[in-house]
Amino acid sequence: MSVIIPSYNAESYIEECVNSVLSQSLKDFELIVVDDGSTDSTVNLIKTFQDNRLSLIEAPHSNAGRARNLGMYKATGDYLYFLDADDFISEDCLLKLTECAKESNADVVICKSHYLDDKTKETSPLTFSMIDVETNKVLAGDALPHKPFQSFVGWPWDKLFRRDFVDGLGIAFQEQRTSNDALFVFVALAKAARLYCTNDDLVTHRTNNVASLEHTRSKSWRCALSAMEAIGSYLKNNEVSPSVWKSYCNWVAHFSRWNMASLDSDALSPDVADAFFELIGKNTLPASDYYNPVDADFAALAHATNSEIQAAYVKLWAEEERKIAELVGHINKLESEKTTLADSLRMAEDRNSKNAATVEDLATEIKAVRNSHSYKLGNKLLAPLSFMKQRLSL
Structure with missing residues (x-):
């Protein structure tokens, strides 16, 4: 099998990433690291590894999509696995993925994964990367996911791809700044005749990494449009089931909304909104065919x-x-109660041991609210909302 890692200015993470691959329990593989014109010590660090399974391609700076393609064109393995330079894998990751692939004859194998916060070093399960699918069994025919764009995420590092299947599809990564993996991943998922989803958590995905391009999406919002358009064009020109097309249209509405919500307020102009809505308008569905009523309302715009x-x-x-x-409001109320109880504790600590436990409980509840999906999603959505209100008041 072939493992492909695109790297760009990854000196803080590349050693841990490469080590996690070279220390695998599976020994028979090739590792291809494609450096995308790094200006730090990434290349020098890669060159310190003395392992004949590792090869390095040094390329002028372009993007991760081109780097992955360069690695894929050189790869000789029967299976392809793409790992990001700031992530790492468990010791038995490659063995378990290839065993699943060979035993099931699957076109794509998907595993579970978890987050590692780069600042706090806390870990948390990545719960939305495998939704409403049966695990530890072959999915084929009517058992294939009817909503592949909702069941999975369009990144490659939790998936193993059969090489001859990929070659048959004639797909590659889009060579653009961001969203360069969506076409490759989603087309593979949409066209796979056999899938296998394992319950094993095999990948550590780093988040809250300030160097990640995800933090600069406002500079490359057109890449999201390009990815959605390319996927739609492929699906139209290659037969897919009505349920897959419906899944794609729902994803377009949701992904467009998420992209606009994640832009800086000064980047979300009427022209940007028009561009997303124009694409949505090309893929309209009856309102009853949208999985999320909000997506249906959004598509109608x-x-x-x-x-x-x-x-x-x-x-x-x-x-x-x-x-x-x-x-x-709930947080403010809890903070007020916490402050009041803390003051009482300072005044009469010997008589307020029970209140001390209550303060701790309130602090835990506050943290849970701040970490809730609704609170985080809402904060992202308020930025474009504020911009739109300002535009309406003009």
Whole structure:
């Protein structure tokens, strides 16, 4: 099998990443690291490894998509595995993935994974990368996921791909700054005749990494449009089931909304909104065919005028704003109670041991609210909402 790692200015992580591959219980593989024109010590660190399974390709700076393609074109293995330079894998990752692939004859094998916060060093399960699918069994025919764009995420590092299957599809990574993996991954998932999902958690995915391109999405929002358009074009020109097409259209609505919500307020202009809504308008479905009612409302905006789009967009997220306001109010109330109890403790510590436990409970509840999916999602959505309101007031 072939492991391909694209690297760019990854000096802080590349040794841990490469070590995790070279120390695998499976010994028969090739590791291809493609450096995308790093300007730090990444290349020098890679060259310190003395292992004949490792080869290094040094390329001028372009993007991770091109780096992955360069590695894939050189690869000779029957299976392809793409790992990011700031992630790492468990000791038996490659063995378990290849065993699953060979025993099931699957086109794609998907495993579970978890987050590692690069700042706090805390870990947490990655719960949304495998949804509503049966695990530890071959998925084929009617058992294949009917919503592949919702069941999985369009990144490659938790998936093993059969090489001749990929070659037959004629797919490669898009050579662009961001969203360069969605076409390769989602087309493979949509066209696979056999899938296998294992319950084994085999990959550590680093998050909260300030060097990640995910933190600079405002500079490359057109890449998301390019990915969605390329996937849609491929699916239209290559036969897929109606359920897969419906899944794709739902994903377009959701992914467009998420991209606009994650942009800086000064980057979310009417022209940007128009570009996303124009794409959504090309893939309309009856409202009853959207998995999420909010996505159905959002997709309907594609047929509105610019001013109507802005007004409806604000209205669409008013409920999210209300939920966040409730959460903030709840936090403020808890903070006030916590402060009051803390003051009481300082005044009469010997008589307030019970209150001390209550303070701790409140602090735990506050942390849980701040870490909740609704609170985090709402915070992301408020930025574009604020921008849209300012536009409407002009």
